[in-house]
Amino acid sequence: MARPTELVKRLLLGRPFRSDRLAHAVLPKRVALPVFASDAMSSVAYAPEQIYLALSIAGAGAFVYAGWIGLFIALVMIAVVASYRQNVHAYPSGGGDYEVATVNHGPAAGLVVASALLVDYVLTVAVSISAAAANIGSALTIVDEHKVAFSLIAIFLLAAVNLRGIRESGVAFAVPTYAFIFGIIALILYGLFRAFVLGDTLTAESANFQLVAEEPDLAGVPLVFLLLRTFASGCAALTGVEAISNGVPSFKPPKGKNAATTLLLMGSIAVAMFMGLIALANITGVQMAENPRLQFLDAPNGYIQKTLLAQLAQTVFDGFPPGFVYVTAVTGLILVLAANTAFNGFPVLGSILAQDRYLPRQLHTRGDRLAFSNGIVMLALAAMILVIVYDADENKLIQLYIVGVFVSFVMSQSGMIRHWNRHLRTERDARARRRMRRSQAINAFGLVMTAAVLVIVVVTKFTHGAWLSIVFMVAFYLMMRLIRKHYDNVARELVPPDERPPLPSRNHVVVVVSKLHLPTLRALSYAQATRPDTIVALTVNVDDADTRALQAEWDRRRIPVPLSVVESPYREITRPIIDHIKGIRKASPRDVVTVFIPEYVVGRWWENLLHNQSALRIKSRLLFEPGVMVTSVPWQLASSEKRDLDHFDDRMSPRR
């Protein structure tokens, strides 16, 4: 409100943009890749680890399944990337899965997707930042000891960067993303080189621990269940693939084609990194445990389990510490940036939902600097709450994560099948029909794969936290339905009939008076200036002496407006005034009553606590009386000149 906060806001947000420069906030492929793909690619920092953690329940022997599970996940990933390439071509407007589901399955399905995505965006931030804390914590003990604080600060900084606008984000995030890709590829290649060309024996620090299994001797159905759950955990690698489909409008034209190319590039890199890391883990014999201090019998006292990625880097670069530091640093960094994907997507989705009247209208308002500040602030707050509640523990947060992603995958791919059916009904050109059938087949394959994963995730993860995601989705869904229903009801209520409403025949003015000071005199003369049909000054008698003094001063000044005193045996203020006005309305129901209330305008926030409390009460109550207008006659106190009025800036976002 006051100057210091304005200064901070300017420092964080920069100067506002002009509307016609909006078109400039688009990204070439080389910048779009890091901005929209950092989420998907950063998933490889935690997905292999999730596989090893899930398998550890059955003991060290189960780690042999890691490779096979990895292969299945890579297959799903290829199917999903191929499917989404069809989506971005067909729906380049940035509505993403929400638009695909709405157009092809109807608004209810779109709302299901929207609920899933809202939950996912929040979780993307919480999971990525917590994973960043774990990775950086593998190298820096101080971060490991203050994971929650680190995560909260990181979320705050990300929110601030995004409030400054999308353009800077892209450039600032390109370098670290490429540095991460370079680091992981170098790690994999150098590891394979050492193992197969130099013939070195690579042994991770956890390779020789004796692992106590929670469920040893697992076989038959329970083993299959464990493997399915491991598969479900590993599917965390697929999170973030949909981000590009929501970001198509930010690409340079031809937007659809560029987005599809970027998707392919991203998918190839992600699959290569994911499988490479699992191979390295296999070679170095890494072991992970949910409770390392209890489950690793011969680990040194106070052993802190590093992340899987950190252990690989430590092993491969064991004679070259800068390599370990580099990989850990860029991994931490890209995870922080992955959270940025959500900061790009969440406010856009919120604005679209607000335009469709599923969320409050003001989310549609564009804040300073072309970014949707309301949505950004909400996202940051929700993620901060999750981080605090879950103690920044990525392994717990990730359990909530995957459901929403696959709900929107399934809705989107099934929607695409309908999309192609609709187009095939009218398309006559044989080549075009062939192309459509091919696209439809790809989407159908994607649907089968993602639907299978969704079922597996819900069945194997339900009690581990998936239920909570589902509860949140249902809550979001119901809330948005409620808001939409409210807006629809209001819109119906407000449709005007074709004939004009009759003009009120007369205007009765009531000026509310407590003392005879300048604001009262101004209110009286302004009220007279509107030349009403009748005018009266109204005061409530709560203290006989005060009222007599007011009446005497009124007479002395020969004020030409009659002063009417209403009694108040209970010393109430509001009720007698309302009763008086109801009386006027009753006597002449076709007229209108205008109530003038003097209002103080102050410069400092706390001064508001010292004034206007009674006026506000009267005004709020009067609004419920039909046929009554309330006019505030402001009196600017000297202190009001100190007020910086710039914070009344507001901007609407353009239509999509």
Next chain:
Amino acid sequence: MARPTELVKRLLLGRPFRSDRLAHAVLPKRVALPVFASDAMSSVAYAPEQIYLALSIAGAGAFVYAGWIGLFIALVMIAVVASYRQNVHAYPSGGGDYEVATVNHGPAAGLVVASALLVDYVLTVAVSISAAAANIGSALTIVDEHKVAFSLIAIFLLAAVNLRGIRESGVAFAVPTYAFIFGIIALILYGLFRAFVLGDTLTAESANFQLVAEEPDLAGVPLVFLLLRTFASGCAALTGVEAISNGVPSFKPPKGKNAATTLLLMGSIAVAMFMGLIALANITGVQMAENPRLQFLDAPNGYIQKTLLAQLAQTVFDGFPPGFVYVTAVTGLILVLAANTAFNGFPVLGSILAQDRYLPRQLHTRGDRLAFSNGIVMLALAAMILVIVYDADENKLIQLYIVGVFVSFVMSQSGMIRHWNRHLRTERDARARRRMRRSQAINAFGLVMTAAVLVIVVVTKFTHGAWLSIVFMVAFYLMMRLIRKHYDNVARELVPPDERPPLPSRNHVVVVVSKLHLPTLRALSYAQATRPDTIVALTVNVDDADTRALQAEWDRRRIPVPLSVVESPYREITRPIIDHIKGIRKASPRDVVTVFIPEYVVGRWWENLLHNQSALRIKSRLLFEPGVMVTSVPWQLASSEKRDLDHFDDRMSPRR
């Protein structure tokens, strides 16, 4: 806001009182004693214990000083009671120390006393309730384990009872107070009877422990310092004496005389109980320690130190458990009721300070049921915060307590000396002069005693928490100065000159329009009904298509008010409207501009989040423009009929 909260409010508060029944809320002496003296008398539940705890630092040998220190404290107590008897005769209006200091030393001194009293009221609640938890916890382990929760619930219930009104409080609190007095006197008499008549050996459970002193072999100046600090701690027994002087208006007439009699009664009982308990402690050989588990070498494992009073009751009634239970229960109860004294005094003081414009005006508003609900709620909140911060530990809280009490004692007694001097200057009657001189001598003796205690308290307790009280007092003092200065500035600004302000020559109306729906049409016809000199409908172009559609519909309906479109390259809403209105003001500076804004009225609180946000922004900004009025044209949505309007009740408190 909604019905359920109204129901809860009614259940807690009962029905409102009529103004002319206010006079009935006065108390006969037998009821006034428990209401206003429970604070002072309950002090004997913790004051002797404070003496033993302070002495324990020097080891078991130091306990021999307890009797002498008790005697000195009793002397001070007699002096203070005698002094206050003069006060209530001279100032029966209930302003208490605040009034005495203001009248005789000026407003700044009055404000010092007010600050001290505000701090003290909060501490009275926190200390009394924490002590209650400790006493009840001596008998019930569950309370001992949940002291903080117990204290918070007790404060909440007290606040609720007081929101219902003072009359019920008096009756409800009379029985337990008399039960407490009876219990303590019975304990003392029966203990003395057993020791001196029956010749029983009374040995407290802690009598035979070996106490490890923190500072053994204390002698010389350090010993004197310790004794002074012990004396200061024991002066906690004097807290609450001033309560009666603030409660004089609640007495039956003759108010002054009845209050003085009640004071004498209270003082005699308190001194008797205080000295009796110290005597009993001496006979039974009770020992107290700040860290009983560390300092009592041969205490059983997991020893929980009972309060001194509980140990005495346990020893005296060792063959008669109901005696122990009775004393513990009534002690806990009277401590809870002592907190009630603050709930009676704090809102009255707050209301008086609000009348003198040292606190926000709304504190002067009398809530439901003749009690000052705003002040009660604030007091409860502040005490709850203290209880949480200090873990409901009475021994820590008590360190903050005594400073404020003695600041107001000293200010009040020195004020009384001036009071008598002033009266002696004009009084000619010899008998009256003699009476005045005698009163003045009593007040002078009170001043010497209390000033000595204040110096001792500040010197010996400063680092133990007294500094924090002083900081709070200074903060209250500065805050109230600031508020008064603000109100004074405003009052000066608002004094009207004798000539009337010139009437504005013309009234220009601007109707803010976003869409063409019913609220807009109503705003337009109401605006026309005020027959302005010029009228224009104003819309901001943030989207060309929307604006064209609006213009077309405007023309189709042949609306007789011209529609003016302002451009907004930055898609802002507020700024272009302000600029347009500034333009009108500039063209005709002696006219007035009335801006009509349609406003939605809804029934459920959350619906407000979905509407009116832009309207509120525009209105708040317009208030800063001189010569501009803002008229809200309410549109009551169907849901608004569900709103219960009773919560707009408000009441002013009568003048004192």
